[in-house]
Structure formats: structure tokens, C-alpha cells
Amino acid sequence: xxxxxxFKFRTVTSIIHKLDPRIKFFFVTVxxxxxxxxxxxxxxxxxxxxxxxxxFLAKVNRQWLRSLRGAVFLAVFIxxxxxIIGYFYPNQSTExxxxxxxxxxxxxxxERSTAMTLRFVVLIASFSIFFLTTSPDHLxxxxxxxxxxxxxxxxxTTAVRFVPVLADEAQTIMxxxxxxxxxxERGNFLKRVRNYIPILIPLIVNAxxxxxxxxxxxxxxxxxxxxxxxxxxxxxxxxxxxxxxxVSVLMLTIAxxxxxxxxxPSLTQLLSL
Numbered sequence: 001x002x003x004x005x006x007f008k009f010r011t012v013t014s015i016i017h018k019l020d021p022r023i024k025f026f027f028v029t030v031x032x033x034x035x036x037x038x039x040x041x042x043x044x045x046x047x048x049x050x051x052x053x054x055x056f057l058a059k060v061n062r063q064w065l066r067s068l069r070g071a072v073f074l075a076v077f078i079x080x081x082x083x084i085i086g087y088f089y090p091n092q093s094t095e096x097x098x099x100x101x102x103x104x105x106x107x108x109x110x111e112r113s114t115a116m117t118l119r120f121v122v123l124i125a126s127f128s129i130f131f132l133t134t135s136p137d138h139l140x141x142x143x144x145x146x147x148x149x150x151x152x153x154x155x156x157t158t159a160v161r162f163v164p165v166l167a168d169e170a171q172t173i174m175x176x177x178x179x180x181x182x183x184x185e186r187g188n189f190l191k192r193v194r195n196y197i198p199i200l201i202p203l204i205v206n207a208x209x210x211x212x213x214x215x216x217x218x219x220x221x222x223x224x225x226x227x228x229x230x231x232x233x234x235x236x237x238x239x240x241x242x243x244x245x246x247v248s249v250l251m252l253t254i255a256x257x258x259x260x261x262x263x264x265p266s267l268t269q270l271l272s273l
Contacts, residue, residue, distance in 0.1 A: 008063070008164035009135050015240060016058035016133045021142040023241040023248075024130050030248045031126040034255045041115040041267045047122050050251075051129050060132045067128040068121065075117050082113035108268050136160050141235055150229055158214070166207060173202050 016024075035047055055064045086109035140157035144150060177198050178184065184195050218224075258264065 008132070010060055010063060010132055011135075012059050012133075014058045014133070016054050016129075017135075018238075018240070019133075019244060020235055020237055020241045021134045021139050022146065022235070023237070023244050024134060025142075027244055027248045028126045028130045030252045032123060033252065035119050035122045035126075037255060037259045038264065039112075039115055039119070040264045041111050041118065042270070043264050044115055044118040044122060048118060048125065051126050054129050054133075058129065058133045060129070063132055064125070064128055067124060071121065071124045075120055078120050079113050079117040082116045083109060086112055104268070108266070111267055131160070138235065141231060141233060144229075144231070145235055162210065165210075166203065169206055170199065170203050173199050 031047065031050065035044065038044060038047070055061055136157045139160065140153045143153040143156065174184065182195060182198060184192065184199075186192075187195070
């Protein structure tokens with residue numbers, strides 16, 4: 001459940017928290033596009049280090065590292081899948097170097113699998129920074145000011161709020177069941193899946209109970225009675241927002257230029273020079 005720690009807002013006073021959510025989302029989207037454009041390991045290593053200054057400025061180092069630690073299982077799965085596919089279809093993995101021996105072929109497959117895994121890590125790391133530094137209230141306000149219907153804004157912000165809450169409840173239920181003698185990590189794969197049934201049933205019941213309480217609260221406050229809603233606060237772009245937007249556009253422009261005109265060699269090609 002530690003992966004959800006990276007998507008839970010932390011109230012910290014920092015310059016990153018004060019940035020407009022729309023600009024931060026644009027920056028994260030630029031990182032997402034850049035990660036999709038490049039598939040070589042050197043380029044993805046550079047992309048991994050780009051968000052690090054934002055992590056230190058926002059003072060969310062521990063939560064950010066927890067999100068990466070929670071994504072280890074998916075990262076290992078992605079690495080194993082790409083490695084197996086590259087092993088059984090080696091021609092797709094060695095087409096950039098031509099005729100190679102078996103050892104070099106395995107090294108290329110290993111590098112490509114690592115690059116695909118690092119791409120996933122870059123996406124998790126960038127979006128984790130966004131959710132760690134963006135309040136759900138400000139996020140919903142930003143969506144409304146972007147002329148998105150309020151129903152969709154409310155549904156999205158509610159989901160953002162409740163995912164970490166459900167993760168905490170799941171951890172509490174797991175601890176309670178372990179205290180009662182439930183062994184989650186023993187047995188084969190099918191037995192482990194069955195062991196999680198006593199976790200899922202209380203979690204689903206609590207989720208339904210929370211949804212009913214939320215529905216009653218919305219009804220008691222006459223939710224949807226007024227078509228035109230007003231807000232106490234209005235988001236306005238500041239100098240730091242314009243700077244981050246300009247940096248994001250510059251990064252995207254340079255990335256597209258490099259992607260079109262300057263092919264980035266793989267790590268294997270660089271070491272073989």
C-alpha cells in the first residue's frame with residue numbers, strides 16, 4: 001500500500017505547493033510525453049533526474065520514495081515481461097546493432113528491459129510529485145476554471161481523496177487479520193489469493209458504507225440544486241507559474257527536436273565506441 005503514499009497530498013509550505021495546479025499538470029504531462037518519445041536508457045536516466053529538484057523543494061522526499069518503493073512489484077513485472085519477450089524475439093531487440101554475438105545480444109535485451117522499466121518509474125515519479133503537492137480542493141477548482149463540468153470535477157476529486165483513505169483502511173484490516181492469525185504470505189499463489197478474501201470483504205463493505213454516507217451528506221446540502229456555482233477562491237497565475245510554463249514548453253520543444261533530428265544512441269552503442 002506504500003505506492004498510494006505518493007498520491008496523498010501533504011500540507012507543506014513550499015514554492016512547489018504554491019504553484020498553480022494547471023501549470024504543474026502541464027509540466028507533468030510534458031514529462032509524460034518525453035518519456036513516451038524516448039526509449040533509450042541514457043535519455044530516460046536524464047528524465048528521471050529532472051523532477052528531483054521539485055521533490056527537494058517541496059520537502060516530500062520520504063513520501064516520494066515510498067511511492068517508488070510501492071511500485072517495485074509492477075516495475076519488476078514490466079522488466080521480466082520485456083526481458084522474456086526480448087529473449088524469445090531477439091531480432092526486435094538487436095536490430096539496431098546488426099549481427100551480434102550471444103553475450104552482446106543478452107546485454108541489449110537487458111538494457112531495453114531496464115529502459116522500459118525506467119520509463120514506468122519516471123511516470124510514477126512525476127505524477128507522484130503532482131499529487132503530493134496539489135490539494136484536492138485546488139485541483140477541483142483548477143478543473144472548474146478549465147470549464148470542465150462540475151459533476152466530473154467532483155467525481156475526480158472525490159476519487160483522489162478516497163483512494164489514500166481506502167489504502168489506509170486496507171492496511172488496518174490487514175493488520176487486524178494478521179493479529180487474528182491470518183497468514184497472508186504463506187502457501188502457493190492460489191492460496192495467497194484466497195487469503196486476501198477476508199481483507200477484500202470488509203474493505204468493500206466499508207467502501208459501500210462510505211459512499212452511502214457521502215450520498216446522504218450531498219443530499220442534505222442540496223448538491224446540484226444550483227446550476228451555476230460560485231467559489232470563495234479564484235486561481236490566478238503568478239510569476240513562478242509563467243516561468244514553469246515557459247520551462248515546460250522549452251523542454252518539450254528541445255525533446256521533439258532531438259527526437260526528430262538527433263538519434264540518441266543506446267548505452268551499449270556508447271560503450272562500444
